[in-house]
Amino acid sequence: MNTATSCAEAVTVSPEITDEERALFQAVISTELADWQVDQIVTPSKIYPRQEKVLAVHWHPEFVPLDLISQRVETMFPNATDKLLIPTQHNVLMNYGPYTGVEVDCYASGFNQKVQLLLHFENEKVKDADVLKSMLAHTFKYRSSQLFEYMDTITKPNEERINIAARETGADENLVKMVKAYVTKMQTMLDENWSSIPKSSIKNKLIKNYFDGLRPKYGDNLINRVQAYIKGIKLLVKANFSLKFFYRATEVIEEARSLGGCVVIPHPEEFWPILLAKYDVDGIEAWNPQSQRYTEFLISVVNEQNNSRPAGSRELLIFMGDDCHMSEKTKPLDTQDPAKAAREIGLQPAWDDLNIRKKLIVAGIDRQTAITQYRERLAG
Template sequence: MNTKQVCVEEIEISPEITDEDREIFSAVISVDLADWQIKQIVTPSQIHHRQEKVLAVHWHPEFVPMNLISQRIEAMFPNRTDDLLIPTQHNELMSYGPYTGVEVDCYASGFNQKVQLLLHFENEKVENAHVLKSMLAHTFKYRTSQLFEFMDSITQPNEKRVHEAARETGADEALVEMVRIYVTKIQTMLDENWSDVPKASIKNKLIKNYFDALRPKYGNTVINRIQAYLKAVKILVKDGFSLKFFYRATEIIEEARSLGGCVVIPHPEEFWPILLAKYDVDGIEAWNPQSQRYTDFLISVVNEQNINRRAGSKEILIFMGDDCHMSEKTKPIDTQDPAKAAREIGLQPAWNDLNIRKRLIIAGIDRQTVIDEYRARLAG
């Protein structure tokens, strides 16, 4: 455990990029896995002997190879008898077994906000999906541009954002200046090494991970203060990020349907209004590690909609999203976010919650019924 204590006011940082800076940058952007990282990936912290059905249609492989992910799943659920596992990388199609998936950023004009949708396909249905792939490439590039706006807000700087974030988090001038110097270095190293930087590393998390790597040098107290300030700036950047360059949710859904794909609404606390907009979706997460407030309510709403649906229309399916990000498993244990590290592919405690199970029984839903029905729709 890091107990080093450093006073920000006493820290002197050269604006020149040092060998240490370059070493940290190289380590942070690297997608190569050391032996200790591979061991962490394939060795789950818990084994779920009694879980026989594994349903996971919202998880992020990131840069972790699928063969290592498969080993982790095998170890976690040694007695599984059926499963439906579909990865959903942000704005990038990825395949696992017979299925391909993606989580897409898009724009819902009906309630004027950015939303995300999960798209799922049988592999062969997207082999020649040139239009969808072009849409995703545009979205990926635009979404990635948020990192540059994030850095610019700190380094140029955007005085309004910096002052507001500093005020919200109690960051003093010394801390703000320390962050500015380091982010300027990161920005320069990113530009200098652009052609060699893995695409998977170009995201907001790059800044967070870089400062986490400075914990041994400056201690947890300073870095925790910095992370709080960075998070406040990032939220302001996201709030001001233009939505007009995203594709509309209806356009994404139409393209997925044209390819024979299926659509699920993730992150229920944020995106449940999509249900009210009556978009053409197959299901909704009623539970997610980040979104548990509306679980009972959503199950009841979906059940009522299914009872009253018009003749010939499909039922809305209930999903539970684990939202596992596999890169968290590659970090040293003492730098992992405990909440994110606890997320596992296929581990969704809501299915076993007695109060939730009561609602699900009334709706005639369990893991196996959803697996069977969704598999049939994907094949349709």
């Protein structure tokens, strides 16, 4: 680590792209796995021999092969007697075993905000789902375009957003110039390599991962300051990203229902107001590694709604979402986000929390009940 360059004042970035910078860019966009990455994927940090039921309907394989994911899950839960695992890649249908899933970005007009929905299907039901696939392709392309707006905000630049982010994160003029210089190079390399870049790599985290790759050169102190600054910009870009090009949540739900699919509301801390709109959904996550504030409240709300539902209507189911992003397992341990790295497919401690279990008992649901009932709905 070069501690001599721990301050942005000491950094001068040449506009020329070096071979070292090109190699780093290729490493960041690559979806090929080295042997050490495979070892990290198939070797979980902890094993759970007493968990016999594994329910996971909100997780992201990203570029990690499903056979390696299977090895990890089998190792983590060696005594599992029943499993329901459905991947939910962002805006891309992906199947695992008998089921296909996706997490869709869409627009809730009643709340004037972007929301996400989990769609789940038996594989055969989406074999010829041309309309849904076209909707997802459009959404994937538009969602990916946020990276370009993110980069342009830094390099054009958008002075208002730059000033806000710099002020809120304490970034000085030299750090702002350094970030602009490197993101400009990233844009150039993105254009130069466009035809060969995996489309799954075109996302906001490309910038974060590239700067993480500069830690050996600049040290943690400076790169941590950079990461705080670019995160501030990213949040401003996301907050101002136009919603008009997303499909409405009702349109996504209608298409999923027409194919015989099921729908779950994820990210309860952000999206629980959807319950007020009474959309045609099968259930809601009451817990998520980044959304734990409303768990007991949401379980009570779902229970009340189920008790007052019209005769013949289906109950809302309760889920816990691990929201595991498998690409985090492929990073060097010293650059992993500890909170994200701790997420595991099927690991949802809320099911076993004593206070939460009291609410779940009243609601008449546990892991096995959720697995059984949801499997029945998927087959319906």
